[in-house]
Amino acid sequence: MRRFGLLGFPLTHSFSQGYFTEKFQRENITDAGYENFSLERIELLHDVLKNYPDLAGLNVTIPYKKQVLPFLADATETVKEMGACNCIKITDGKLYGYNTDTTGFRSSLVPFLKPSHTRALILxxxxxxxxVAFVLRQLGIGYLFVSRRPYEDAISYEMIDETILDSHQLIINTTPLGMYPNVDACPPLPYHYLTAGHHLYDLTYNPPETLFLKQGREAGATIQNGREMLVLQAEESWEIWNS
Structure with a gap:
């Protein structure tokens, strides 16, 4: 039996576990199983690897996509460049890092792009x-990071005004704000400045329409959630684990 799993915290719900369980049943894959590894500290991954010698691959989610890097024996150039890993293949006890978020994000975003989407805000x-930043660079789209506090590479939410929103008509939420069960939360943006020219992408998929997306839709913007991205990255993970 090959074991695969999801590494993150907290894992109150898991797209990956449900998706792969259904995939194994649908495709009559009888030699594989998938489970959640909800770890309060990344250091506990040592125990997981020791206790599950049959572990063949991991998906990695919040908050460990960066913290998992020291565990890797090697990684793709993409992972090294962006400093984040969301897929691990385990071979002879060694961990090899990949990033399938890039494929999922790019393929799902491109059909929504308009000529006006030349600059983006990454929340x-x-x-x-x-x-997200890696893909935007590939697409030639400029971007600003937005954080709770400003620093060298990011502006704060308080700095976003009508001028910034007018010049950044693509907005991608990579935070867990609005994710179930905290569905009443959303990034603190001046949503009243949004227009029909804006496109809002929330990497969250549960609920299907977060408060962030709802306010965008009500302002006339186009919106999308992260479900398609998750499906695409999950399938690429499966290809990596079986290559």
Whole structure:
């Protein structure tokens, strides 16, 4: 039996576990199982690797996409460049890092892009934001990071005004704000400045329409959630684990 799993904290709900369990049943894959590893500290990964010698691969989610890097024996150039890993293949006890968020994000975003989407706001500065920034660079789209506090590479939410929103008509939320069960939360933006020219992308998929997306839709913007991205990155993970 090959074991795969999801590494993160907290894992109050898991797209990956449900998706792969259904995939194994649908495709009659009888030699594989998938489970959650909800770890309060990344150091506990040592215990997981010791206690589950049959572990063949991991997906990695919030907050460990960056923190997991010291555990890797090697990684793709993409992972090294962005400093974030969301997929691990385990071979002979050694961990090899990949990033499938980039494929999922790019493929799902491109059909929504308009000529006016030349600059973007990336809400959040965690591991998912690194994948988003990587793809935007590939697409030639400029971007600003937005964080709770301003620093060298990011502005704060308080600094966002009508001028910034007018010049950044693509907005990607990589934070967990609004994710179930905290569905009444959203990034603190001046949503009244949004227009029909804006596109809002929330990497969250549960609920399907977060408060962030709802306010964008009500302002006339186009919106999308992260479910398609998750499906695409999950399938690429499966290809990596079986290559």
């Amino acid at each position: 959040g500065t965690g591991g998912a934001s690194a994948a």
